[in-house]
Amino acid sequence: MHFKNIQxxxxxxxxxxxxxxxxxxxxxxxxxxxxxxxxxxxxxxxxTLTCCCFSKFKNxxxxxxxxxxxxxxxxxxxxxxxxxxxxxFFGETTLADRLNxxxxxxxxxxxxxxxxxxxxxxxxxxDIQTTLSYPQIADRLFKAYPDNHTxxxxxxxxxxxxxxxxxxxxxxxxxxxxxxxxxGTALFNAKKDHVWGEKERHEQQIVTDSIVSILKYxxxxxxxxxxxKTIRSGDLxxxxxxxxxxxxxxxxxxxxxxxxxxxxxxxxxxxVALDLILEHENYDRAFYTGYFGIISPKESDYYVNLRCMxxxxxxxxxxxxxxITLQSDPELEFLETENKMKAMMxxx
Ligand SMILES: C=C(O[C@@H]1C=C(C(=O)O)C=C[C@H]1O)C(=O)O
Numbered sequence: 001m002h003f004k005n006i007q008x009x010x011x012x013x014x015x016x017x018x019x020x021x022x023x024x025x026x027x028x029x030x031x032x033x034x035x036x037x038x039x040x041x042x043x044x045x046x047x048t049l050t051c052c053c054f055s056k057f058k059n060x061x062x063x064x065x066x067x068x069x070x071x072x073x074x075x076x077x078x079x080x081x082x083x084x085x086x087x088x089f090f091g092e093t094t095l096a097d098r099l100n101x102x103x104x105x106x107x108x109x110x111x112x113x114x115x116x117x118x119x120x121x122x123x124x125x126x127d128i129q130t131t132l133s134y135p136q137i138a139d140r141l142f143k144a145y146p147d148n149h150t151x152x153x154x155x156x157x158x159x160x161x162x163x164x165x166x167x168x169x170x171x172x173x174x175x176x177x178x179x180x181x182x183x184g185t186a187l188f189n190a191k192k193d194h195v196w197g198e199k200e201r202h203e204q205q206i207v208t209d210s211i212v213s214i215l216k217y218x219x220x221x222x223x224x225x226x227x228x229k230t231i232r233s234g235d236l237x238x239x240x241x242x243x244x245x246x247x248x249x250x251x252x253x254x255x256x257x258x259x260x261x262x263x264x265x266x267x268x269x270x271x272v273a274l275d276l277i278l279e280h281e282n283y284d285r286a287f288y289t290g291y292f293g294i295i296s297p298k299e300s301d302y303y304v305n306l307r308c309m310x311x312x313x314x315x316x317x318x319x320x321x322x323x324i325t326l327q328s329d330p331e332l333e334f335l336e337t338e339n340k341m342k343a344m345m346x347x348x
Contacts, residue, residue, distance in 0.1 A: 006031065006076060007139040010152060014134060019066040019155040021052035023294050024142060025301070026149045026166070029075050031142070032294065034068030041157045042067060045295060053293040053302065054153055054161075057261060057285040058278075064158055076142065082234050085144045085346040090128050093338065097124065100282075101337060102330035107280050112326050119206050120267035120276050123321025124337055125283055130316050130348045137311070138162060140347040145234055149303045151292055161287055163308025164343070166233035166240075167264065169291045170256050173299045177220065177247040177255070181208035181228075182304075183264045183323050184239035185336050188232050196230075196239060199327040204228055204239040206325075207264045211243055214258050220245035233307070234343045252300060264323070265289040265304060286310065288319035307343040318344040 006022075009031075013020045019036040034052050042065040045051055049067050056062035101124050108120045130137070138152045145164040152162040171178045184200030208225060215223045227241030247255065266289070267273025277285075287310070293302035310317045320340035322333050 005074065006142050007135040009033065009074075010135040010138045011133075014154065017156055019157075021054075021066050021068075021154075021292075021294070022138070022152040023052070023292075024076070024150045026147045029077060030073050031076055033070075033072045033074075034066055034294070035070040035072075036067050037069040039156055041155070048297060050294065050296040052153065053291075053295055054155075054158070054287060055260070055290040055292070055305075056287050057265070057289045058274075059257075059260065059290055062290075064155065066153075066155060082144050082346060085140055090345060090348070093126065097126065098334055100124070101334045104280055104282075105324055105328055105330040105333045108276065108324035109326065109328050109330075111276055112324070117272040117276070118268045119203055119263055119323055119325050120273040121263070121265050121289075121321050121323050122277065122333070123281060123285065123289070123319060125288070125317050125319045126341060128316045128318060128345065128348055129314055131314070132348060134160065134311055137316070137347055144347055145307075145343075148233055148307070151303075153292065160311040161305075161308060162311065163305060164234075165303050165306045165308065166231065166238060167304040167306055169262070169293075169302040169304050170252070170259060171301045172247065172249075172252050175246055175248065176244060177215070177252070178242065178244045179211060179215075179259065181211050181225075181241040181243060181262075181264065182231075182238050183207045184228075185322060185340070186237050187339060188235050188237050192230075194230065194237060199325055200239060201228070202327075203323040203325050204241070206268050207262055208241045208243070210263050210268055211259065214255065215243070215245045215247075218247070218251055218255050218258070220247040220251065220255070222246045234346070236339060236343070249298070256302060260291060261289060262304075265306070265321070267323075285319065289321070307340065309344045316344065316348055 148164040150164040183204040320337040
């Protein structure tokens with residue numbers, strides 16, 4: 001099927017202006033479309049229908065569901081490489097934004113040095129003016145990152161978001177729960193000879209340990225880890241450990257709420273890191289570092305909402321952050337957010 005389809009499909013869905021969610025799992029050629037038949041803003045999962053779940057970073061009462069009252073899927077072929085997606089140059093990040101982020105990182109390092117916490121993930125956002133239409137953006141996004149989990153979300157009462165994430169939060173099917181610990185970031189190089197430093201290994205291990213202890217605390221059985229391995233996400237590489245356990249259906253929602261936000265996007269201890277983020281980041285992350293999912297009563301797949309953007313009129317707001325530990329260098333942490341933001345800039 002010709003790729004132009006995704007553009008046409010998204011245009012039609014936007015024209016209808018009803019809530020919808022378009023999703024492609026990393027590595028798959030199947031695109032799933034869920035559309036609701038009315039504008040209702042649901043706060044609970046449907047008993048029988050497949051739903052999209054869309055959750056903010058601070059998600060106590062900030063979880064929305066789109067009911068798949070109309071469901072469709074189609075196949076795409078994507079033989080694109082991200083090198084085909086050279087973005088426009090949107091100008092340097094302002095000096096003020098650069099200094100703000102470096103100061104934020106310094107505050108994080110100081111809090112860690114004082115013994116308050118071990119790791120905190122600090123982020124920023126940037127508004128980019130785009131001349132592309134939303135269907136054009138979606139077309140480029142779904143094409144650019146075939147290995148990532150890619151979505152387009154639209155709810156007239158919530159907003160329009162899209163992204164392409166390398167990170168599974170929780171996947172549950174046939175009594176097996178799978179998740180990953182993903183942290184540590186470097187630029188992809190064609191020689192594939194990157195040597196990870198102590199800082200990256202440490203910040204990723206924190207995530208693995210935290211996830212394993214949550215799974216054990218919930219009494220899941222046969223908790224297994226595999227990794228860390230290096231994985232590629234667009235222009236970047238990360239360290240990833242795959243984690244699995246045997247779990248029962250009725251354990252899933254409480255495990256999900258304990259896992260989120262993991263130290264890959266928040267920090268350790270979670271409550272101290274969250275307070276630091278809310279006090280010092282100075283902006284609302286909204287759905288960035290929240291999660292999205294495609295869920296049915298028996299199966300659920302939730303992903304961390306990273307490498308994403310909010311679309312409003314002709315402004316794309318892009319977000320990026322990174323894990324701060326005692327060894328963090330503010331300049332390098334700033335550059336890491338620049339590199340992560342390029343993932344979305346490439347498709348604008
Ligand atoms: C916070 C982000 O990414 C997370 C943080 C990472 C890190 O600190 O190295 C790596 C992958 C993600 O778990 C982001 O992409 O904005």
